[in-house]
Amino acid sequence: MAASLSSSVTHISAYVAVDAIIKEEIPVIDLSILRNATPNQRSQLIQEIGQACKEWGCFSLINHGVPESLRTSMMEAFTEFFDLSEDERKEYLGKRILDPIRHEMGISTTAEGEQYSRDFVRIFVHPALHSPSKPLHFRAILEEYARQTREIANDLLTAIGESLGLDETNGHQILVGNRYPPSPQANQLALGLSAHSDTPLLSVVMQKGSIHGLEVMHNGRWVPVQLIPGSFFIHTGDLLEIVSNGMYKSLLHRVMLDDRSTRISVVTAMGPPVENIVAPAPKLVEIVSNNSVFPSIKYMDYVELVKYNPFGKSVLDLLRI
Numbered sequence: 382m383a384a385s386l387s388s389s390v391t392h393i394s395a396y397v398a399v400d401a402i403i404k405e406e407i408p409v410i411d412l413s414i415l416r417n418a419t420p421n422q423r424s425q426l427i428q429e430i431g432q433a434c435k436e437w438g439c440f441s442l443i444n445h446g447v448p449e450s451l452r453t454s455m456m457e458a459f460t461e462f463f464d465l466s467e468d469e470r471k472e473y474l475g476k477r478i479l480d481p482i483r484h485e486m487g488i489s490t491t492a493e494g495e496q497y498s499r500d501f502v503r504i505f506v507h508p509a510l511h512s513p514s515k516p517l518h519f520r521a522i523l524e525e526y527a528r529q530t531r532e533i534a535n536d537l538l539t540a541i542g543e544s545l546g547l548d549e550t551n552g553h554q555i556l557v558g559n560r561y562p563p564s565p566q567a568n569q570l571a572l573g574l575s576a577h578s579d580t581p582l583l584s585v586v587m588q589k590g591s592i593h594g595l596e597v598m599h600n601g602r603w604v605p606v607q608l609i610p611g612s613f614f615i616h617t618g619d620l621l622e623i624v625s626n627g628m629y630k631s632l633l634h635r636v637m638l639d640d641r642s643t644r645i646s647v648v649t650a651m652g653p654p655v656e657n658i659v660a661p662a663p664k665l666v667e668i669v670s671n672n673s674v675f676p677s678i679k680y681m682d683y684v685e686l687v688k689y690n691p692f693g694k695s696v697l698d699l700l701r702i
């Protein structure tokens with residue numbers, strides 16, 4: 382997706398014990414409190430969410446209201462999609478970045494020559510719902526899962542907007558199903574997805590069971606994320622960094638392969654409509670030293686830049702004034 386770090390990578394299996402301190406550090410937000418809060422509770426939680434975005438760029442979300450049965454059905458539906466024959470999947474293969482459904486499988490290589498291995502299908506689900514035609518029940522599950530996670534993302538974006546003193550900006554939702562194969566250490570293929578940040582405002586990540594692998598960059602080191610069972614993992618994207626004029630950094634993250642198990646994750650991301658111009662909010666330009674840290678850019682152009690970026694630097698770094 383975007384920036385790759387050229388640091389050497391060691392294989393970290395999902396079974397590596399995670400430092401208990403690190404585990405406790407990743408902030409946890411309870412959505413049911415936000416949704417039912419008194420004005421005092423709300424402003425306290427808004428502050429906590431703002432703090433999590435500023436210090437970490439991510440948090441775990443509990444009590445979000447999405448039934449476990451729907452989460453499981455969505456993950457199973459993506460698994461069934463990946464298990465279709467190549468012939469059935471081929472109409473979605475190798476499409477352009479802004480096509481409504483785009484699918485790739487296997488090993489890729491970053492600009493720095495790092496290899497990583499994942500299968501994915503990326504689907505535009507809102508405002509228009511697109512869906513592969515197979516498996517047959519995929520569309521119905523996708524529609525419901527997209528609707529429920531969109532409600533979550535919108536509630537969080539409203540809260541994040543409040544923490545910045547802004548109105549929310551959203552309107553466009555994509556969903557990505559990822560499948561990472563197991564990779565025995567002898568294979569020397571450690572990465573499922575190379576270091577990158579996500580383009581939109583906010584991402585909502587769900588993984589299957591306790592096959593971990595997601596790592597986030599925090600204070601200059603990679604921190605393995607052990608998702609709380611049943612929770613969502615929420616993180617910031619590039620557009621939030623732009624809109625907040627650099628106040629909330631876009632989270633740099635990567636995925637390590639497990640040596641024994643296949644990992645499935647589903648990521649849904651919210652952004653403004655792709656035709657919109659994205660720019661630092663004037664209020665935040667005032668706050669952040671009266672300067673725009675980023676220029677205005679059409680969201681669609683930003684997406685193209687990320688995909689076809691020939692430079693070894695992230696697009697955010699290229700644009701930063």
Ligand SMILES: O=C(O)CCC(=O)C(=O)O
Pocket residue numbers: 382557559574579586588595634636645646648
């Ligand atoms: O698999 C994951 O946990 C994260 C996937 C991811 O970063 C992405 O799809 O952009």
Ligand SMILES: [Fe+2]
Pocket residue numbers: 577578579634
């Ligand atoms: Fe990502």
